[in-house]
Amino acid sequence: VESAAFFNPSIVKHPDQTLVPEGSMRFILSFRAVGEGHLSSIEFRSGMVDKEGNFEFDEVSPFVERAAVVNNPLYKKDLFFCKLDEMHEDCTSLSNLKEQLSDEFNLSELQTLLNISTEKKIHNLKDTVLWLAKSNYELQFKIDQKLSERIVFPSSRNESNGIEDARFVRFEYDDGEVVYYATYTAYNGIKILPQILETKDFFNYKAITLNGEYAANKGMAIFPKKINGKYMVISRVDGENLYIMSSEDIHFWETAELLRQPKYDWEFIQIGNCGSPIETDRGWIVLTHGVGPMRKYCLGAILLDLEDPTKVLGATRKPILEPLESERNGYVPNVVYSCGGIIHENNLIIPYAMSDTNSGIALVSVTELLDYMLN
Numbered sequence: 204v205e206s207a208a209f210f211n212p213s214i215v216k217h218p219d220q221t222l223v224p225e226g227s228m229r230f231i232l233s234f235r236a237v238g239e240g241h242l243s244s245i246e247f248r249s250g251m252v253d254k255e256g257n258f259e260f261d262e263v264s265p266f267v268e269r270a271a272v273v274n275n276p277l278y279k280k281d282l283f284f285c286k287l288d289e290m291h292e293d294c295t296s297l298s299n300l301k302e303q304l305s306d307e308f309n310l311s312e313l314q315t316l317l318n319i320s321t322e323k324k325i326h327n328l329k330d331t332v333l334w335l336a337k338s339n340y341e342l343q344f345k346i347d348q349k350l351s352e353r354i355v356f357p358s359s360r361n362e363s364n365g366i367e368d369a370r371f372v373r374f375e376y377d378d379g380e381v382v383y384y385a386t387y388t389a390y391n392g393i394k395i396l397p398q399i400l401e402t403k404d405f406f407n408y409k410a411i412t413l414n415g416e417y418a419a420n421k422g423m424a425i426f427p428k429k430i431n432g433k434y435m436v437i438s439r440v441d442g443e444n445l446y447i448m449s450s451e452d453i454h455f456w457e458t459a460e461l462l463r464q465p466k467y468d469w470e471f472i473q474i475g476n477c478g479s480p481i482e483t484d485r486g487w488i489v490l491t492h493g494v495g496p497m498r499k500y501c502l503g504a505i506l507l508d509l510e511d512p513t514k515v516l517g518a519t520r521k522p523i524l525e526p527l528e529s530e531r532n533g534y535v536p537n538v539v540y541s542c543g544g545i546i547h548e549n550n551l552i553i554p555y556a557m558s559d560t561n562s563g564i565a566l567v568s569v570t571e572l573l574d575y576m577l578n
Contacts, residue, residue: 204244204267204354205236210556213371213478213543215383217249218404226254228547231350231405232554233371233385234562235542243365245355245387247405254548256566267354270408273341275309282454286335286414296324297332310336334360335412338389338396342408350405357389358410364392369400370424370542372479377429384453386413386423386436397423399454415456417448424476424543425453426487426512435512437462437489439475445491445505447513463505463515469495469522470503477502478543481551482509485573486516490544490553493522500538501525502555506576517576524555524565 217229232248246267250260284301288294294301303316313336317329338359357366369387376382385400397413397420413423417440426435433449436456440446446459465471470493477490487507492500501522508514526539536558544553551567 204238204242204356205234205246206238207241208237208560209234209246210237210559210562211235211368211540211542212554212556212562213369213385213541214545214552214554215371215373215543216545218381218383223251224253226548227251230545230552231371233369233542235366235368236354237365241365242357243367243390244357245366245369245385247350247353249350252547252552256548256550256552258564261351263351264349266352268345268348268352269354269356270342270344270358272358273343275311276339276341276409277307277309278313278336278339280304280306280308282411282414283335283339285455286412287332289414289416290331290335296322297328300325300332338362338398339411340409342410344406346406348406353405355400355408359389361391361396362389362398364390366390367395368421368542370422370476370478372425372427372543374425375428384425386425388421395421397421411454413456414454415450417446417459418456422475423456424479424489426480427482430510430512437476437480439473443473445474445476445489460513462513463518465493466518467493467503467520469493469499469501469525471495472498477541477553480507480512481544481546483546483569483573485509485577487512488546488551488569488572490541492540498537499526500540502539502541502553504572504576506573519572519576523567523572524553526558 212234217231229251234246236246252258338361344353367388369385371385374382383402389396389398397418401409423438434453436448444464445462447462448456448459465474472494474493480487480489489505491503502524503519506517538558539555541555549569551569553565556562
């Protein structure tokens, strides 16, 4: 499953911090693993970092095992039919089907109603309805499986050619509830579909399609908490510039505002995010990637206002990470890339991929980075 490449990592704080020494933090790393046939999946690693920035990684099991797919997940009716409408299907012809379903329904109930319906319009849309239903599913890993043994493998038709570039974030609600979200790209060989994984423990997951006009491209990165009562996301909806979006529902993204265009030579072809924004007392750090001459990918950062993230306070004029000579050859050459960093003590920890083949970790002083962007 990782014979071709092991790359595009993101890092989050582990949900279990018991028995962690003072000044240290247990973490989880996610990776995009590519095996035979260029099929992508998500793998995990774990370890601990101390206050000086020294890393200790947990032993990696030589085995991996797929999760069990829950056969009868629950769907929210409003979300489901909004997505059908967004797919330009004639949902008015499904009005009878919609009326017969409860506000929450399962796959078995949906299949039963589709099978007994005698309406030609419903029959003609049956495959599309089931395709969407099976794109939303739940996963369960065995409770005794080590983290490195768990692999999120493609489980629906829209993921038949892979799961790409998961950006994990530890999201904390106002009441203290913590949920780990990961936006990712589902690819079926023809088109992409933005999806989101939800988990609290890295054993049980929900995979849900994202909805809205602007949930339509790669690289959506969720802020780790609500701002002014709304979810917020950084994305690149036009393939070139950074946009910021807000919504009252994490599954719906209907509006987007231009945040930043390429400015410096190392990013003049396009810019994108490298994971969820990271909160500091001086603003939100957003790691970015820029594509410059010869399709060279470098990493930089921008700083957003804490209360109004539509305001850009500063940016790195030069890359903070670029491919070294030893990192330029690989699956996709001349690239460094990340799907998310984290701050521990005064270190910004950036796990990054080298030429879409291997991965490493870089440390940046938070204080020095903020001073550089603001001055």
